[in-house]
Amino acid sequence: MQRSAPRTRLSRILACAAVPVMLVAAGCSSSDSGDSGKTQGEGQQGQGQTSASASVTPSPSQSTKKVEPAKFAKLPQxxxxxxxxxxxxxxxxxxxxxxxxxxxxxxxxxxxxxxxxxxxxxxxxxxxxxxxxxxxxxxxxxxxxxxxxxxxxxxxxxxxxxxxxxxxxxxxxxxxxxxxxxxxxxxxxxxxxxxxxxxxxxxxxxxxxxxxxxxxxxxxxxxxxxxxxxxxxxxxxxxxxxxxxxxxxxx
Structure with missing residues (x-):
């Protein structure tokens, strides 16, 4: 912000504003089982698919995080x-x-x-x-x-x-x-x-x-x-x- 003597040019490093993201979903945990890819027979394949589906389902403790919306969307001239x-x-x-x-x-x-x-x-x-x-x-x-x-x-x-x-x-x-x-x-x-x-x-x-x-x-x-x-x-x-x-x- 400091400005010097006559003929000194305005020089300022302008801060960057991030792209607005108002909501973000919490990440999901990976499956505990390492054997879902080794299943044999239809019954075991079904169990493997169920396990994979569960791995991408958010737990009750996982929730959407909210942040307060920005007050102003514009700057003046x-x-x-x-x-x-x-x-x-x-x-x-x-x-x-x-x-x-x-x-x-x-x-x-x-x-x-x-x-x-x-x-x-x-x-x-x-x-x-x-x-x-x-x-x-x-x-x-x-x-x-x-x-x-x-x-x-x-x-x-x-x-x-x-x-x-x-x-x-x-x-x-x-x-x-x-x-x-x-x-x-x-x-x-x-x-x-x-x-x-x-x-x-x-x-x-x-x-x-x-x-x-x-x-x-x-x-x-x-x-x-x-x-x-x-x-x-x-x-x-x-x-x-x-x-x-x-x-x-x-x-």
């Missing part, structure tokens, strides 16, 4: 998940106002979009901003678990990655209340291109969808570094819109 008004406010002078979509081989399961720009204020210096959002949707699978469980597991993994950001200073993690089913906000500082960058990453699970958002900024040519509050508030506004877009896409 990633570059429209955050309003143009919000992106224009958070990333003034964005190179691409409509956002730059990340490459994805399966837009129904994963996708991302980013915005970046340098607002030149002349003798007052310049302000650089980067914003990106990614969506990962997980289907329910009888072996891997429900979509909700899988999203929850991957939230924990992604959180650990952010918390291990090399060179991060003053890193803090807090629970973000009122966003999705569960959410974490991570703030930290990084020194890049001889400038101090302020970062905020927000990780949200809403049903079986994981929303990852990163917002960062820096001051150039004497301009001040944006405050933690400014970056965190901006990230909060954007991620709430992204989460709402997931629900809207599934109405």
């Amino acid at each position: 990633v570059c429209k998940a955050i309003s143009a008004k919000t992106t224009a406010s958070l990333v003034p002078k964005a190179k691409t106002k409509g956002g730059t979509p990340a490459a994805s081989s399966d837009l129904a399961s994963r996708g991302g979009c980013s915005w970046n720009g340098l607002d030149d204020k002349g003798v007052k210096g310049s302000q650089y901003r980067w914003l990106d959002v990614s969506f990962y949707r997980y289907d329910s699978d009888a072996v891997l678990g429900s979509g909700q469980e899988r999203a929850q597991e991957n939230l924990a993994k992604e959180l650990a990655k952010v918390q291990e950001t090399p060179g991060a200073k003053k890193l803090k993690t807090v629970t973000a209340n009122g966003i999705g089913d569960e959410a974490k906000t991570v703030t930290y500082q990084l020194r890049k291109t001889d400038e101090d960058f302020q970062y905020t990453s927000v990780l949200v699970r809403t049903g079986n969808v994981l929303v990852l958002l990163s917002y960062n900024g820096a001051g150039y040519a004497g301009a001040e570094t944006p405050s933690e509050k400014t970056i965190t508030n901006g990230a909060g506004t954007a991620v709430k819109e992204a989460v709402a877009a997931v629900a809207a896409a599934n109405k």
Whole structure:
């Protein structure tokens, strides 16, 4: 989720979502007899056939395993998940106002979009901003678990990655209340291109969808570094819109 200085390309390893399998039958035990193939006469052949039939009949303890259905079947259009008004406010002078979509081989399961720009204020210096959002949707699978469980597991993994950001200073993690089913906000500082960058990453699970958002900024040519509050508030506004877009896409 970490984003570096200007002109750094969006790079993310997109998680794969498994093919949905809602029900799976338990396996059957093999026959205890090894002599069914050695029977002689019609009576013995009948016994052998009965034994083979019994070997594929589930016992009373064997049952069909059910998993909770995935809550969401679709993802929003990633570059429209955050309003143009919000992106224009958070990333003034964005190179691409409509956002730059990340490459994805399966837009129904994963996708991302980013915005970046340098607002030149002349003798007052310049302000650089980067914003990106990614969506990962997980289907329910009888072996891997429900979509909700899988999203929850991957939230924990992604959180650990952010918390291990090399060179991060003053890193803090807090629970973000009122966003999705569960959410974490991570703030930290990084020194890049001889400038101090302020970062905020927000990780949200809403049903079986994981929303990852990163917002960062820096001051150039004497301009001040944006405050933690400014970056965190901006990230909060954007991620709430992204989460709402997931629900809207599934109405």
